[in-house]
Structures are given as C-alpha cells and as structure tokens.
Amino acid sequence: MKTTKVTLDTPVTIDGAEVREITLHRPLTGQLRGIRLLEVHTLNVDAVAAVLVRTSQPVLTEGAIDLMDPADFTALAQAVLGFFEASTSIPPISSPTSPSSSGGASATSPT
Incomplete structure (x- = not known):
C-alpha cells in the first residue's frame, strides 16, 4: 500500500503524546464512502479531515x-x-465512432 510521510512544522498532541510526523496511506475506495471527492480536491476542511x-x-x-x-x-x-494521481499515464477515453455513412451500424468481432 502506498504511503507518504509528512513532517509537521508545529507538533500536534494525540493521546497525550506530541507528534511531529504523520504517515498517510493511500485510501481504499471504501474509505472514501460518504466523502465528496470534489470537496477534497477543493481543500474543503471537513472533507479533507x-x-x-x-x-x-x-x-x-x-x-x-481542529487545533492543527x-x-x-x-x-x-x-x-x-497526491494519492488521487495515477502512477502511470492513462490514455484518454475515446468517443464512440459515428455510424457509417451507409446508415447502418457496424460491429467487429473480437479476434
């Protein structure tokens, strides 16, 4: 699982301990349920939190x-x-071709 570490300029307190470094793991799709991804991309505090x-x-x-x-x-x-960026280049989705000029749709068999 992809992870990244972020060193904080100002430590936070978690369970009584001062923390200067946070490790984030790439979220699984299930962990994103109920979160509006557009709001994450626009840095909405509640969505990112x-x-x-x-x-x-x-x-x-x-x-x-809240105290960060x-x-x-x-x-x-x-x-x-950064977790939402593809690790490899993904080709753009091509639009479906228009029907042939003869008026009929054409189909090809898989080879």
Missing part, C-alpha cells in the same frame, strides 16, 4: 485536526491529493 481521520498513522482525531496549524493541514491535504 474526514480522509485524514481514516488514513493517518498515528490516527489524527478531529480534535487534533493551517500550514501543516495544507501539507497533509496536498499529500492526500
């Missing part, structure tokens, strides 16, 4: 996120967005 709670180690709590330095939150949000 929901992803962070589900993908961080140590687990970031909503309270820790905005620059650290932005660094974590950018790391989350």
Whole structure:
C-alpha cells in the first residue's frame, strides 16, 4: 500500500503524546464512502479531515485536526491529493465512432 510521510512544522498532541510526523496511506475506495471527492480536491476542511481521520498513522482525531496549524493541514491535504494521481499515464477515453455513412451500424468481432 502506498504511503507518504509528512513532517509537521508545529507538533500536534494525540493521546497525550506530541507528534511531529504523520504517515498517510493511500485510501481504499471504501474509505472514501460518504466523502465528496470534489470537496477534497477543493481543500474543503471537513472533507479533507474526514480522509485524514481514516488514513493517518498515528490516527489524527478531529480534535487534533481542529487545533492543527493551517500550514501543516495544507501539507497533509496536498499529500492526500497526491494519492488521487495515477502512477502511470492513462490514455484518454475515446468517443464512440459515428455510424457509417451507409446508415447502418457496424460491429467487429473480437479476434
């Protein structure tokens, strides 16, 4: 599973311990249920926080996120967005071809 580490400029407190580094793992599709991906891409704080709670180690709590330095939150949000980029180039989806000029549709058999 792909992971990335983010070093915080200002540590956060999680379960009484001061934390300076957060490891994020690439979310699985099920971990994104109920989250509007467009809102994650526009850095909506609630949407990004929901992803962070589900993908961080140590687990970031909503309270820790609420008290986080905005620059650290932005660094974590950018790391989350990196998980949505394809690791290889994906060719664009081509549009279906128009029917032939003879008026009929054509089909080809798989070879």
